[in-house]
Amino acid sequence: EVQLVESGGDLVQPGGSLRLSCAASGISFSGHWMSWVRQAPGKGLEWVANINQDGSDENYVDSVKGRFTISRDNAKNSLYLQMNRLRAEDTAVYYCARDRETLFDYWGQGTLVTVSS
Amino acid sequence: DIVVTQTPLSLSVTPGQPASISCKSSQSLLNSDGKTFFYWYLQKPGQPPQLLIYEVSNRFSGVPDRFSGSGSGTDFTLKISRVEAEDVGVYYCMQSMQLPRTFGQGTKLEIK
Numbered sequence: 101e102v103q104l105v106e107s108g109g110d111l112v113q114p115g116g117s118l119r120l121s122c123a124a125s126g127i128s129f130s131g132h133w134m135s136w137v138r139q140a141p142g143k144g145l146e147w148v149a150n151i152n153q154d155g156s157d158e159n160y161v162d163s164v165k166g167r168f169t170i171s172r173d174n175a176k177n178s179l180y181l182q183m184n185r186l187r188a189e190d191t192a193v194y195y196c197a198r199d200r201e202t203l204f205d206y207w208g209q210g211t212l213v214t215v216s217s
Numbered sequence: 218d219i220v221v222t223q224t225p226l227s228l229s230v231t232p233g234q235p236a237s238i239s240c241k242s243s244q245s246l247l248n249s250d251g252k253t254f255f256y257w258y259l260q261k262p263g264q265p266p267q268l269l270i271y272e273v274s275n276r277f278s279g280v281p282d283r284f285s286g287s288g289s290g291t292d293f294t295l296k297i298s299r300v301e302a303e304d305v306g307v308y309y310c311m312q313s314m315q316l317p318r319t320f321g322q323g324t325k326l327e328i329k
Binding site for chain 1: 260277311323
């Protein structure tokens with residue numbers, strides 16, 4: 101059974117940092133790109149970042165470049181998103197998803213990040 | 218960035234009736250290899266999105282055949298032949314022709 105389980109979401113002050121994790125099982129984790137996609141409360145979907153199989157290639161949406169870093173640990177079947185200099189507009193549910201380089205076929209349930217003072 | 222414009226933003230449909238959602242992309246999504254990188258997702262209430270259709274018209278595993286996708290280039294349509302209660306949620310289209318991947322605004326489908 102495919103499982104992607106995100107964790108690490110929390111309430112954080114503007115300018116603060118947070119690290120999200122995604123634990124994968126049942127999806128041949130090391131063989132696939134992975135992505136983070138976010139959804140602000142009551143809003144649509146926004147792709148945030150992706151990373152290739154061995155972590156040597158990363159891509160980001162412009163709004164998070166220089167502030168967020170995606171990484172992975174294939175030995176632990178885990179994906180991460182280090183978020184620094186957080187802003188109110190980063191408030192969202194963050195989903196990890198298996199990235200087949202053109203589509204997302206499996207998604208986690210998401211973890212909520214709230215940036216507020 | 219490629220902008221994907223979805224219409225309508227909401228739909229109210231009687232069970233058993235058809236429904237149609239359209240998406241228009243600001244650039245062609247036809248790749249040089251002949252594939253078109255356009256997708257449909259459904260986000261049911263309280264759930265993450267789930268893949269319905271890939272590359273315009275291919276149903277993902279387990280998706281009922283009442284869902285069909287069509288279109289080419291910049292204009293695409295999702296049709297539900299006979300809406301059922303379990304189809305409620307928000308439908309999103311997405312392009313993967315170039316990064317960043319971008320989604321339409323979403324179409325909320327409700328049952329009358």
